[in-house]
Amino acid sequence: MRQYGILAALAIIILLFQVLTGGRLLYPGNVSNLIQQNAYVLILAIGMVIVIIAGHIDLSVGSIVAVVGAVAALSMQSWGLPWWAAVVIALITGALIGAWQGFWVAFVGIPAFIVTLAGMLVFRGLALVLLTGGTISGLPPEFNAIGSGTLPTTGTPDLITFAIAALAAVALIFQQVRTRATLRRLGLPRERAVSAWIKVGIAVAAILYVAYLLAYNRGTPIILIILAALILIYSFVLSRTVFGRHVYAMGGNLFAAQMSGVKTKWVTFFIFVNMGFLAGLAGVVSTARAGSAVASAGTSFELDAIAAVFIGGAAVQGGVGTVVGAVIGGLVMGVLNQGLSILSVDAAWQQVIKGLVLLLAVAFDVMSKRRSGR
Template sequence: MTALAALKDVFTRNLRQSGIYIAFVAIIGLFAVLTDGLLLSPDNLTNVVLQYSYILILATGMVIVIIAGHIDLSVGSVVALTGATSAIVVIQNGGPWWAGVLAALAVGLLVGAWQGFWVAFVGIPAFIVTLAGMLLFRGLTLQVLDNISLSPFPAAYQKIAGGFLNGFFGGNGYDVFTLVVFALGAVAYGVSQFRTRQGRLRYKQSVESFPLFILRLVLVAAVVMAFAWQLANSRGLPIVLIILGVLIMTYTVVTTKTVFGRHVYAIGGNLSAAQLSGVKVKKVNFWIFVNMGLLSAIAGIVYSSRSNGAQPAAGNMFELDAIAACFIGGASTTGGVGRVTGAMVGGLIMAVMSNGMSLMGVDQSVQQIVKGLVLLLAVAFDIFNKRRAGAAR
């Protein structure tokens, strides 16, 4: 296969996944021009990471829910409830910061188990269960906080979302440690991709030509190191980015390399076939929602840390941003399709659009209109691809 033919195969084999990366680069380029380069400035890129990290954490769990053919409308309320729990433990009762974190995680797990029970074992559709949960957990948040805000958190808790790791290796105006961490990440990605390529070759699967493969790795490494350079020239490596990176790597492995991940795709792709194949559907569905509760708690901790307090209205509309990130990133409305990395790109597209329009001074109402249209077009594209695939058969 020639390099040109391989390149064409890469883009046509999965137009949706290829298209989302092209769209991401195009959107970054557009807003970089419209903001006179301010979008890509070191301080602004750092702020984008800090401001939208909790949405990306939610999207990591939400994409698994959507792949299985469900939806979760309660995550914004769970973010508020877990943040409120942490505030009660740390601010109101004077507990250590880590006790607040553990309490929030415990509440998130309980919430996930509660909703997983109704979905998996009672058989109520997830849409209804989580819609009820959205109301229930928002009401509990109001009761826990007694309808008032609590602040501030101690400095150690604030560092979860606002802290940085820097200065370990020195640097002249930039942080060498940040560059080293990202360089190691780029190398690890290259090794992982090489092993994946070798595995496909062993099973006689089609892969791109070796020169094209190397070119792709070089481009990815260049983008990663350019991003690292900007962070290194600002405040260094955000702690929340480390948390997010660990979650992305963990859930990428879970969804692509484990039995649980294969069962999630099987349930979303064809429920009847999954049941006939021996997949324990109830058990898998239960743990999907337990996992979503856990990740909602992590997002709640990060959000309360960044906002330095807990508010009754915290997390409002977060569920819609997380769902939009998944669909824009390639998840299918009918289940069985989606990737963690795709959801991350979808979330970053929303983040770049919001940040870019804010830098341009675009009114908030117009921003909502634009994001709504982008979501609509993403879903329409998904439907168009399905119809075209069906016609091809």
């Protein structure tokens, strides 16, 4: 119910703004911009959902985005490194920052809220120091393409985009068939065939429609391929690996997980290393999209990521949440931003509306848990 509810909410919000904007919301250019402008939220939400499932929180990701962007820009402009080396250094920097914070949370025992709140201040300050309060621009076009570029095209419409969409649709259908066959062989309960295939049909139709819009614009954004890879990898990690099961176990009942032999300290440590790595990637994408590094980059990114995770169905107490749900939550926030901007709604009222959406999402989670308890 939680997963389908947020999907239904996303569809309703899209239809609502499509009507209110006179069809402008789903213009090909707007769809491409929606993906590229909200990529950082989706990347951060993928990492943040793992943190929240385990029962922690990370308030420092926005500041990490800023300091990693500064490191990437300095690597290219001041140190003379090629763009790909700057990307590698930026990702390593993010992972090291995550290891630093994970050490204090996992092995010293300081609550993640305090550690990451301190990190938010420390790394924001370091970003100001590295950039001396200014801006570094004039970054290589190959680097900027990460955030705003597209794959090579065959013209209009772009056949490469249609080919990628067809492969994604076939893979989705194959995965559904394989999953149902496995459940049938093991004698495990499975979703009714009608509802399962309706869900797959809607997903395939959505993939092909988005591909149609992108094919008639500039083609497939590079960041969309990166996001698709992250969603697949982290969905597999959470649902099919021992590490993923340990994350859910810690969030569900930390004491029981410890008694079951889960190395909770090391799991926590690597959760924050991963969060730092993804924050570093978000820093690269954000800097590439802007074409410059500024000390104010990443402001309130942590709030957007946390909101996306909770809107996507994660439980406040931990133990519940999915990567796909967090991505859908991020898309809800992105569509709200895009639609309200097209309607020229004042920025202050946009904040009010997004805050109310977050409150309603968490209230729904709390009330559904209360009914389940009864």
